[in-house]
Amino acid sequence: MVLIDTHVHIDFYSDPLSIALEYERLGIYTMFVTNLPEIFNKHLSSFSNFKFVRLCLGYHPQVSSEYKLNKKLFMKSIVSTQYIGEVGLDFQNVDKIIIKRQIEALKFITSEQFNKGRIYTVHSRGTEDEVLNILIENNVKHAIFHWYSGKVTTLEKIAEKGYYFSLNPRMLYTKNGQKIIQRIPKKSILFETDGPFARINRKIITPDTLPDIYCEFEKIIPNFEDTVFTNFRRLLFEKDYLS
Template sequence: MPLIDTHVHIDFYPDPQKVARQYEALKIYTMFVTNLPELFQKHYSSFKQFKYVRLCLGFHPQVASEYELNESLFKELICKTRYIGEVGLDYIKEHTDIKNRQIKAFEYITSPLINKGRIYTIHCKQTEDVTLDILKENGVKHAIFHWYSGKVSTLEKIIDNGYYLSLNPKMLNTQNGLKIIDRLPIDRILFETDGPFAKYNGQIVYPSYISKIYSDFDDVIPSFEQIVFKNFRRLLIEKDLYK
């Protein structure tokens, strides 16, 4: 049964092509997120022929202090992918103008013009309520909340809206992470490494580590591999219903 990794910052690895080939060789279905549409454009041709790899068109909220979203480029590139990420909101420590820039970009990225049933991988650090409201207002059907660490009350709303949450190995080592995991119904669970940022035993995560990380999760969520594969397969089917 193929393994799944829904959130990887491939361009932050020292040798992205080598890591991508490892994902492909191990038959791990993988979503490579980008932080800017310009980066998606730069890397698209490198990964478009891979069977197990999907490159996501993104605009990370933390880059909003340096860049404005190039809406025309985003719109031009959207036809090349059914996957969007990393996108979302993260403005608690930012000035009002950066907050407004993030919100404007996220509202555009999730707009009916863009979403059309695409799968989103979502960042919402201390902004989970606003993020969820925008997703719902814009009718986004398919979202994966990446490394969720917010309020349990909002978590329940995310679940009620049919969205997924991707778990990474760091969550097994924190009280809050385990609390989130304990609250999740098994049909909303996916997996991510968040490589190369979320370390495993103090080391950068590579594809060869993923089967061992799945085993660690199996101690907390029995049949973890089967659950994640089933959920991801369902998500792909749902995505194709809304083209």
């Protein structure tokens, strides 16, 4: 069985290459998200031949105050990947100009000219309904809501659209996280670490700790490993054949 990590910031580890090689050695299928097209472009040549690590083209909403989306570079880079992330919306502590910038960027990134045959991992903290509406508006077929923390009613709408949720280990330790885990349909469950940002007992999550984390999830979701693997395999099939 292959373990899955659908959302990790490998470039934020102190030694990114060693972390990536560890994912490879352990055979963990990994989505290496980036925060800007420039960062994706910087790492592209180094990660193009990895078997398990997939480099994702991203524009993180939390960098939007400092950086506008480089649309020209995004369009040039997207031909090199089928994985997009981290992208999304986050309106905390930003003004109306930045909110407008984020919305315009997400609409562009998820537009139909780009979304066929591609998987998005999306940031939606506090903006779950807005993100969902944009995905629906642009007819996005394949999306993963990363570390979901919103309303149950919106969760149900997301699941109805056939989108997925990547469960983060930190969700095991909060009441809201536990509530959300219980409400996500089994067919919609994936797994992420969001490393190195999400920590367990103040320790950074590394690839070798994933088996233990999966075991923790097994306590509340029977056959968790099989479920995640089956769902991710289905998502890859949908990406390749049902777009």
